[in-house]
Amino acid sequence: MSTKQTIAIIGATGNMGSGIAKSLSKSNNRLLLFAQHLDKVQTLVEEIKKGNPAAEAEAIACPTNASWEADIIILAVPYAAEKELADKIKDVANQKIVISISNPLNETYSGLTTSPDTSAAEELQKLLPNSKVIKAFNTVFAADFATPVIGGQQADAFIAGSDAAALQTVSEVVQQAGFNPIVAGELTVSRTLENMTVLLIQLTMKYNYNWVAGWKVLHN
């Protein structure tokens, strides 16, 4: 037997949010899905249940309630919306794992808008001081959720954070989503992880990878 985890996905209808939701609905998780346009969330729920009638996924109209009920919260919104949402979920996210997936890209995707001595994840941790912020999923593309194995290789997905138990839990979630989890280090390592995505985006545009691309560390 295994106790079901409840995962709230805030921004569930986006490219990333819907990819994460569809992948995680296939494992032992209960999903609470939120986005501002509730009709789109409902459509996503129907789509998930059509593919897998046993999936536990539900549209929920309030990010605070979703996060209150959740064990794990995934913020899958644009970086610019994170402050507003952090204010809404701060109290109910106390002591909980909050996954930061964002890359604060500039308009031309050539760099980040955050200063070099911080990262989106560290900024989120400042907004949610009593939550366990973990960086994950930011180094993979949304389309990779449908094909986490690319050219015969399972894409790596890097994770950063400072709480050992939370890193373990998030590694399992990343694995359930189909990727090979690699814990990269403390939350400050998010600076590197967010920049790795800038490079991956630039390579993707230059060499026409068609947005199905990822990192793989070769090692013995």
Next chain:
Amino acid sequence: MYDLFFQKFNEKIALTAEEEALVKQYLTPKKLRRKQYLVQEGDVCKNICFVEKGALRAYVLDETGDEHITAFALEGWTLGDLSSFIKAEPATWNIDALEDCELVLISKQAYDELLQIMPKYETYIRLLMTDAYMALQRRTTYMISLPLEERYLAFTQMYPTLFQRVPQHMIASFMGLSAETLSRVRNRISNRK
């Protein structure tokens, strides 16, 4: 979200506003819907849980798959599989919600840290555990020494709100009786009067 938790805490040992704010940093607010599990047998019970609103029960399954209720928790009560929580070993209890619940969870890490940094938290836990132990002692004594009618009356006095709140077959299970036996016991008591 934490009103009842701090009310009960302050009944045991009074906290200043600053101390309350400190404890709050370590608490996990959590909603659980009816029939959802806090923990299932075989998983580690990662949290001790305080009920702000709603009701929980703990049960074990025997070889034939029958449920035996080992504990309940209503508003203001604390529940967890303590051995699993303290030793980080697989839980033998299943704990699920009988009603929609608002809970206050304390993880093992938060529990250990609070015990380290805050003598008043240690006092609170000592008093909580002492109360729980005394209740367990009374319950065990009733279970093994009292005739059924007296046992039933002693349990109703010990848990008055519980008996109004949960279905009779669960009370029977909690007392180690079949539902039929419990109903016979209740009939005999009402015929006495």
